[in-house]
Amino acid sequence: MEIILNKEDFLNGIKVVKNITSSKGVQPVLSNILIETISNDRVMFQGTDLNLAISFKLKAEVLSEGKITLSAKTLEEIVNKLPDKPIVLKLNDETNVVTISCSKSKFELIGISAEEYPKVFDDKQTEEDKEFEIKTGLLNKGIKQTAFSTAQNETGSVLSGVCFNINENILEMVATDGNRLTRSRKEINSKGESVIFISPARTLVEISRIISMLKDETVKFILKKNKIVFEFENVTFQSRLIEGTYPKYQQLIPTTNEKTVSIARESLIQAIERVSVMVNERTNIVKFNFETNSLEISTDTPESGSGKDMLDIDYSYENLLIAFNYRYVLDSLKNMDSKNVKVEMSTNLSASIFKPETENEEDDNNYICLIMPVQVR
Numbered sequence: 615m616e617i618i619l620n621k622e623d624f625l626n627g628i629k630v631v632k633n634i635t636s637s638k639g640v641q642p643v644l645s646n647i648l649i650e651t652i653s654n655d656r657v658m659f660q661g662t663d664l665n666l667a668i669s670f671k672l673k674a675e676v677l678s679e680g681k682i683t684l685s686a687k688t689l690e691e692i693v694n695k696l697p698d699k700p701i702v703l704k705l706n707d708e709t710n711v712v713t714i715s716c717s718k719s720k721f722e723l724i725g726i727s728a729e730e731y732p733k734v735f736d737d738k739q740t741e742e743d744k745e746f747e748i749k750t751g752l753l754n755k756g757i758k759q760t761a762f763s764t765a766q767n768e769t770g771s772v773l774s775g776v777c778f779n780i781n782e783n784i785l786e787m788v789a790t791d792g793n794r795l796t797r798s799r800k801e802i803n804s805k806g807e808s809v810i811f812i813s814p815a816r817t818l819v820e821i822s823r824i825i826s827m828l829k830d831e832t833v834k835f836i837l838k839k840n841k842i843v844f845e846f847e848n849v850t851f852q853s854r855l856i857e858g859t860y861p862k863y864q865q866l867i868p869t870t871n872e873k874t875v876s877i878a879r880e881s882l883i884q885a886i887e888r889v890s891v892m893v894n895e896r897t898n899i900v901k902f903n904f905e906t907n908s909l910e911i912s913t914d915t916p917e918s919g920s921g922k923d924m925l926d927i928d929y930s931y932e933n934l935l936i937a938f939n940y941r942y943v944l945d946s947l948k949n950m951d952s953k954n955v956k957v958e959m960s961t962n963l964s965a966s967i968f969k970p971e972t973e974n975e976e977d978d979n980n981y982i983c984l985i986m987p988v989q990v991r
Contacts, residue, residue, distance in 0.1 A: 646686060655673060662734045680707065701716045750830055750846075756798040761818050762789075766791070778810065794945075795983070885911050908927065937987055
């Protein structure tokens with residue numbers, strides 16, 4: 615194998631694939647990137663940790679065919695430091711040594727035979743496969759609005775993933791860790807299909823990262839038996855799905871919260887951030903005291919002191935003192951892009967809803983964040 619790569623394309627290819635390699639794998643080859651020629655002007659980079667897999671096709675001048683796996687970490691460090699000139703990779707098939715040349719720089723990198731690399735992509739399509747297409751901007755927004763709410767310390771649990779519920783041209787993405795729940799709704803051409811599946815949060819974080827690095831406007835995702843495959847123009851990403859039954863989240867979302875208040879989102883974020891300086895880091899509790907036309911946000915820590923801030927709001931219900939984990943509230947507010955946020959409440963112990971306030975009230979429910987209050991003693 616002998617190929618010539620543009621430095622920018624080479625480095626971009628490494629960065630797209632490197633995250634999916636396994637630095638602690640039992641098999642040393644899993645910490646490597648598979649580099650394989652696929653035509654006279656294309657090479658493919660591939661990475662996997664056996665749960666996730668990614669392939670990226672990029673332009674190259676292919677002088678001779680071949681394939682090899684090279685350390686992702688070392689390769690990135692070498693290419694990153696090379697001058698901005700064409701880079702030549704030449705493989706010695708007998709020794710698995712790759713010579714990397716660029717201008718006056720030269721490295722020899724010992725690889726592992728591509729024959730030892732696991733075959734992770736199954737290109738066969740079956741009648742059971744379900745295929746959908748969505749705009750990358752909508753998918754990325756849905757990921758950012760939900761993935762942060764998944765359970766962080768329960769790998770493999772249904773709560774560690776985001777539930778995709780596709781029905782009647784609507785994609786609902788839902789995540790919960792038991793203390794909060796986020797739901798995002800996006801339009802999608804479901805082709806008459808109805809399907810529910812659970813994607814690991816890590817998968818979606820990687821998809822969001824890939825979207826930010828590419829210029830694709832749409833992405834296809836294909837559901838297989840226990841896998842999901844995302845197809846961009848030059849990138850294919852595959853992940854195992856989480857098996858199990860997701861909680862009936864529709865039943866958890868209250869529909870009878872009678873107290874509704876609109877608050878300037880940025881002002882609320884700033885007030886919470888100011889008060890949180892004095893929060894007890896073990897509990898993260900911040901109190902919201904709603905009174906006529908005012909909201910007092912406060913916290914007190916016996917060993918260090920207290921803090922409070924006031925906001926003028928349009929509130930005409932009975933007084934309500936309710937406490938939240940302030941991080942949950944900030945997470946939800948920072949994933950909205952509206953000027954105002956609607957807060958729907960009932961009692962100091964029942965679930966409250968935070969959602970963006972839009973010009974069209976029907977759109978207000980396209981993104982909601984449910985947060986359970988904390989009991990204050």
